[in-house]
Amino acid sequence: xxxxxxxxxxxxxxxxxxxxxxxxxxxxxxxxxxxxxxxxxxxxxxxxxxxxxxxxxxxxxxxxxxxxxxxxxxxxxxxxxxxxxxxxxxxxxxxxxxxxxxxxxxxxxxxxxxxxxxxxxxxxxxxxxxxxxxxxxxxxxxxxxxxxxxxxxxxxxxxxxxxxxxxxxxxxxxxxxxxxxxxxxxxxxxxxxxxxxxxxxxxxxxxxxxxxxxxxxxxxxxxxxxxxxxxxxxxxxxxxxxxxxxxxxxxxxxxxxxxxxxxxxxxxxxxxxxxxxxxxxxxxxxxxxxxxxxxxxxxxxxxxxxxxxxxxxx
Ligand code: KG4
Ligand code: ZN
Numbered sequence: 539x540x541x542x543x544x545x546x547x548x549x550x551x552x553x554x555x556x557x558x559x560x561x562x563x564x565x566x567x568x569x570x571x572x573x574x575x576x577x578x579x580x581x582x583x584x585x586x587x588x589x590x591x592x593x594x595x596x597x598x599x600x601x602x603x604x605x606x607x608x609x610x611x612x613x614x615x616x617x618x619x620x621x622x623x624x625x626x627x628x629x630x631x632x633x634x635x636x637x638x639x640x641x642x643x644x645x646x647x648x649x650x651x652x653x654x655x656x657x658x659x660x661x662x663x664x665x666x667x668x669x670x671x672x673x674x675x676x677x678x679x680x681x682x683x684x685x686x687x688x689x690x691x692x693x694x695x696x697x698x699x700x701x702x703x704x705x706x707x708x709x710x711x712x713x714x715x716x717x718x719x720x721x722x723x724x725x726x727x728x729x730x731x732x733x734x735x736x737x738x739x740x741x742x743x744x745x746x747x748x749x750x751x752x753x754x755x756x757x758x759x760x761x762x763x764x765x766x767x768x769x770x771x772x773x774x775x776x777x778x779x780x781x782x783x784x785x786x787x788x789x790x791x792x793x794x795x796x797x798x799x800x801x802x803x804x805x806x807x808x809x810x811x812x813x814x815x816x817x818x819x820x821x822x823x824x825x826x827x828x829x830x831x832x833x834x835x836x837x838x839x840x841x842x843x844x845x846x847x848x849x850x851x852x
Pocket of ligand 1: 810837
């Protein structure tokens with residue numbers, strides 16, 4: 539079975555082809571460089587860039603050959619990200635997917651982006667249940683419990699900011715650049731032995747919900763107070779202690795969830811799952827851990843193709 543998928547929910551335009559759970563081809567164009575100067579994604583600009591980028595991908599799709607065979611043929615299904623995401627960006631993926639479905643006379647599947655992140659850990663792998671998935675990205679932070687195929691429950695989610703969003707905001711406050719996650723992660727790797735402390739760990743009514751805005755405020759307050767007192771701001775220390783806090787907070791919450799739900803497998807997904815500190819911590823939590831390959835941690839069409847494959851296979 540050959541599936542063609544499109545992802546365009548945020549600022550990445552991505553095409554992928556999956557054949558019987560084997561990745562055949564993937565191409566992603568990211569807009570990070572463009573949004574960098576604004577410190578965050580500008581939706582109107584993102585849509586316009588998708589129009590430009592998707593045409594580049596269509597051309598590549600038509601021209602690419604593997605083993606002398608054109609890849610743009612014999613699709614059984616066309617899949618695309620339907621929701622959630624930026625409306626203007628989603629529509630561009632949808633219109634191209636719909637056009638292809640009409641040309642190839644094949645069924646089309648509109649899929650959920652967040653569930654897609656869950657499937658990013660199962661490319662070339664089989665599903666297992668129950669699975670507990672921590673999805674952490676620039677827009678979402680949630681704990682999903684999959685008890686069986688197509689049946690999941692969100693057992694906890696952020697009540698305010700998403701983890702990636704806080705990374706980006708703190709990086710901006712510390713003048714580190716955008717996106718903040720990889721920059722802070724790098725600082726953490728170089729300084730973690732020097733600065734073991736952390737900011738205070740938030741509490742929420744539902745023990746599996748998250749609240750990250752308190753951590754953000756604590757970091758910003760520390761910077762402001764040092765500024766007021768004209769004292770030196772040790773950026774490496776603040777960034778490292780911030781990441782220590784995130785790791786410890788996620789670890790405590792996951793331990794509680796694992797104890798309660800006793801999953802067979804735990805999965806880490808979403809853009810923030812590229813974080814070295816979080817990945818290493820996650821690996822210590824359970825005997826059975828799946829982490830997506832780095833290229834599938836950020837938004838990509840292969841995870842959407844993988845999800846489509848699961849939805850339609852017998
Ligand atoms: O899933 P994703 O690619 O996009 C959306 O959420 O739409 O996630 C992007 C987020 C950004 O906030 C970025 O700062 C964060 O993932 N990120 C990281 C790392 N790499 C990317 N956060 C922490 N550590 C990283 N190494
Ligand atoms: Zn995403």
